[in-house]
Amino acid sequence: MSPQPSPLDSLTQPQSIPAQPSALPQVWQSFLHGQSQALVQAGLWRTIETLDSAPGPTVTIDGRELILLCSNNYLGLATDPRLVSAAQAAAARYGVGSGASRLLSGSTPLHGQLEQRLAQLKGSEDCLLFGSGYLANVGTIAALVQPGDTVLSDRLNHASIIDGCRLSGAQVVVFPHGDLAAAEQALSQARGKVLIVTDSVFSMDGDVAPLAELVTLADRYGALLMVDEAHATGVIGHGLVPSLGLSGRVPIVMGTCSKALGSLGGFVAASRLLCDYLRQRARTFFFDTALPPPVLAATLAALDVIAKEPERGIRAQALATRLYHGLVQLGLSALPPRAAIVPLMCGPAELALSLASALRRDGILALAVRPPTVPPGTARLRLCTMATHTDAHIAYILDCFARHKDLLRRPPTPSAQPQ
Ligand SMILES: Cc1ncc(COP(=O)(O)O)c(C=O)c1O
Known part of the structure; x- marks a missing residue:
């Protein structure tokens, strides 16, 4: 004999609720739409990447391996x-x-x-x-x-x-x-x-x-x-x-x-x-x-x-210095690193975006940092080295920058960040 259905069953069974557009008051609908459009038009719309792998020196996105050049996992310990x-x-x-x-x-x-x-x-x-x-x-x-x-x-x-x-x-x-x-x-x-x-x-x-x-x-x-x-x-x-x-x-x-x-x-x-x-x-x-x-x-x-293993920090810094000198030799406007961050100044957000896309095609993930994270006109690639990057990674990265350096024609100097 099957048990009698309880009135609580409908509360305890997981319900699948079909996705519906949320009903927003008109004033909010217009506000959100207007703001989003403005961000898209200014080249400031951000998307979130989904990594299919752990955040090592390389990552996998959509089945493709990329060198990760924008992570704060400087010593490679997140996957240790x-x-x-x-x-x-x-x-x-x-x-x-x-x-x-x-x-x-x-x-x-x-x-x-x-x-x-x-x-x-x-x-x-x-x-x-x-x-x-x-x-x-x-x-x-x-x-x-x-x-x-x-x-x-x-x-x-x-x-x-x-x-x-x-x-x-x-x-x-x-x-x-x-x-x-x-x-x-x-x-x-x-x-x-x-x-x-x-x-x-x-x-x-x-x-x-x-x-x-x-x-x-x-x-x-x-x-x-x-x-x-x-x-x-x-x-x-x-x-x-x-x-x-x-x-x-x-x-x-x-x-x-x-x-x-x-x-x-x-x-x-x-x-x-x-x-x-x-x-x-x-x-x-x-x-x-x-x-x-x-x-x-x-x-x-x-x-x-x-x-x-204090040598991990030393290596992350040494690779940043090597990357910086390589970029400067290519005539690019990089800022000198004191830790493991090498900002490569691009100026307008679109330039940073096109350089990031070109690198991505080459298998390098280096995302464009744009306003409001940095002041208008100072969009950049914030390149971060990791102790677990190999020498070959850095050499390959510099080869790719050599091929794409002409994308950056108007490098500005950094200016104040809005507070
Ligand atoms: C200088 C500085 N302080 C604080 C934070 C915040 O740290 P957390 O990411 O652990 O929240 C960050 C993060 O990027 C940072 O760059």
């Missing part, structure tokens, strides 16, 4: 078997999700271990993990300064710093890129508590901040200095701050586990007092689900790898 097996073991032991914010449902031991290891890496007393580097910047800045305070921000800082500054309600003074005189002028007029915030390696221009001078300025004016080491950690040793001998002189070092460390998660390395304060007041920490255990275990394994 040691990280993968650490993540698998952690998933088996602790599961794949954290379930809630750490303040709500607790941490695994991995959270504390990783915070301790990152504090050691950065030579700080304490460290606090966030769900991503973006969340670390937004939450930290917004928790530290409020209306009545002042935050000084380099014009080329990452969007997450810009958004944290805006969210804080503090007065934001954007100083021209690396301009110490302008920063000092702003410091002399600043009100309330003062925070200075800068990338160490700038993500789109690949250059570095004048950190030693900023430390001196911050000391002179009693300002708090926060340095974002997202693109330096693991590439320039443990970061630009320690490599310049400035550990202990930069009160807040922010970083991310999503680039050289190959996994995911942001962190702030600072004093116990400051980290404890952030545990109480950083909204992106306590209103956000904790990082999942496999990701934490992968990052812990990454820290072991970079301790044992």
Whole structure:
């Protein structure tokens, strides 16, 4: 005898709902349509690639192998078997999700271990993990300064710093890129508590901040200095701050586990007092689900790898320098790398797009970076080398640029990023 159907069956059986265009109010329909059209016409419409493979030095898209030249997986650790097996073991032991914010449902031991290891890496007393580097910047800045305070921000800082500054309600003074005189002028007029915030390696221009001078300025004016080491950690040793001998002189070092460390998660390395304060007041920490255990275990394994194999960072940098010199010899307008980022300036978005398409036909994935990520007129290919690229990859890439260099006729110089 078959069981009687229950009235709950229709709720518990998965229903397949046919896709329908969502009914949007007319005003929204027109707004979204108009904005999308404008982006397409300006050559700024972005599409998302689907990779059929892991993000190694080469990737497979639509069955075709391409050299990956635009990834922040600088050391090649995202696919390293040691990280993968650490993540698998952690998933088996602790599961794949954290379930809630750490303040709500607790941490695994991995959270504390990783915070301790990152504090050691950065030579700080304490460290606090966030769900991503973006969340670390937004939450930290917004928790530290409020209306009545002042935050000084380099014009080329990452969007997450810009958004944290805006969210804080503090007065934001954007100083021209690396301009110490302008920063000092702003410091002399600043009100309330003062925070200075800068990338160490700038993500789109690949250059570095004048950190030693900023430390001196911050000391002179009693300002708090926060340095974002997202693109330096693991590439320039443990970061630009320690490599310049400035550990202990930069009160807040922010970083991310999503680039050289190959996994995911942001962190702030600072004093116990400051980290404890952030545990109480950083909204992106306590209103956000904790990082999942496999990701934490992968990052812990990454820290072991970079301790044992510092040559990975050195190789990623050396390949960037080789690529830069090769591009300059071809007469192209590349910017000198300080880590593993080589921006190739193209100017108008269409030029960057046509160069990216030509490279793609040759089997190289190097996506065009266009406004609003960079200022209008400074579209570029942001080329990133990985420790796992071979010498033959770099030689082939330079051959391809030699064939396509005539596509770029009007290389501009970089200018200020809108904040
Ligand atoms: C300088 C800088 N800071 C912070 C972030 C954000 O890090 P995440 O990708 O981990 O959110 C990025 C990401 O590109 C970055 O370039």
